[in-house]
Amino acid sequence: MENSKLVYKNGKQLRTGYTTGSCAAAAAKGAVIMLLSGEAIQEVEIDTPKGWPLTLELKHISWEEDGVRCCVVKDAGDDPDVTDKIEVYAKAKKTAAQGITLSTGLGVGKVTKAGLLIPPGMPAINPVPRSMIMKEVGEVLPEDQGVEVEISIPQGVEIAKRTFNPRLGIEGGISVLGTTGIVEPMSEDALKDTVALELSCRKAAGQDKVLLVPGSYGERFCQEHFSIPKEKAVKMSNYLGFALEKCDEYGFKKVIIAGHLGKLVKPAGGIFYTHSRISDTRMEILTANLALLDMPNVHLKEIMACITTEEAIPIIDKLGYQEIYSVIAEKCAQRCEGYVYGHVEIGVILFSMKRMLAKSSKADRILEEIRHE
Incomplete structure (x- = not known):
């Protein structure tokens, strides 16, 4: 067999x-x-x-x-x-x-x-x-x-x-x-090489805009919600920083990063390798930003007690703090642009397992360009 x-x-x-x-x-x-x-x-x-x-x-x-x-x-x-x-x-x-x-x-x-x-x-x-x-x-x-x-x-x-x-x-x-x-084998070097190779091939084909997603769910989400074929997405796994460096190196001008809140809340806090074993700070970053929106302390403690961001979303929605999703999306985009010294324009799309949560300010424009490239 x-x-x-x-x-x-x-x-x-x-x-x-x-x-x-x-x-x-x-x-x-x-x-x-x-x-x-x-x-x-x-x-x-x-x-x-x-x-x-x-x-x-x-x-x-x-x-x-x-x-x-x-x-x-x-x-x-x-x-x-x-x-x-x-x-x-x-x-x-x-x-x-x-x-x-x-x-x-x-x-x-x-x-x-x-x-x-x-x-x-x-x-x-x-x-x-x-x-x-x-x-x-x-x-x-x-x-x-x-x-x-x-x-x-x-x-x-x-x-x-x-x-x-x-x-x-x-x-x-x-x-x-x-x-x-x-x-499928998950060798770190092999995964990073695959990301680099795929970006290199796309640039060689004349593309200067790209969609980065952590995995298959991001591919499906963008296809279903924004009519972007899965073939246009590059899966970066946990290697956001590496993928951004390659985008800069290869001369990409515009990037969309689409991912789950639990992944992209991390770069909003300055973390660019998103594996949970290395950077399990989702709830801390989310809670800190909710505090800046004046969420009462009793509810901040509820958020910090959540195991996942998916668990926190119904609490946030019930209390009317949906603004946090736009805040996180914008901070993620700004941090990512800063990571590549402003050489690449970046838009961010945040989603949950059930729906889209927010887009950063540049996301719609870059999305439209990627869709018609």
Whole structure:
């Protein structure tokens, strides 16, 4: 079974892998197939949102009194992923009710605080992996039958202690993650080289304006809200400062930076490498700027107690301090222009997981130019 593809970055050959979400979907599908057929199988094929099919091996198959259990071992490829080689288990048992019931066991965390993609009280299985599990099981489950599928990751209890999950309010284990089903290598040098190469190619093609986004969500947001094709965006990951330096070096005249409030509040405070492990100052910068807008101290404490900016947004909106979004967008744009000594005009677009929040003063004009370039 060959589930990896090779990618080449900076002359290095790197191997892709697959996510915990893919492992959970494959284990679930395999367990249900064996439950219904009464026969063991050694592998199962699933689709991924990336469009790459995977054929994954089923291990530790056990027939229990009330169902069938098996696991898939995660392969993160050449990505330095803390969850590489963990065993993701699924247990399937028949139910009287038709349809699929999804539950979780040991090592899968539970969300305890607001502000994440999953509401408090729910298992930490993100929306895309959940959809993958339901799709794959649904393909092999007859309409008149029902199953309960329990996902567990026994090693997740210990691994979670080496992640940011406890700080985010995810307790008891890790999250089941993945938006594409595929793990792509995250070498810092390789990522920066990719950013530089993409900017260089665009400049060579005669472009002098560019859209920078942290990741795929920013691409989709700009396509849906501003009709800018994803192909016009350059994904910079956490390397905002590096990307700006390259824009200056290559002679770009105008840049739009579009990103989530939780990312772009950091450069508004002078931080240009935005990885949360290095610069986890979102709430401090947001709270300080709200204080300058005269938000009462009691509410400032509420904001500081939030785990994410997404959690803070409903509080800000309820209290009528939406002006903060424009303040942050403008400060981010000014700081970024200052970072490249005013050589590049910069506009900033801020959004949440649900809507656009604000644009800086130059954003509309630069957006229009990028759209028609």
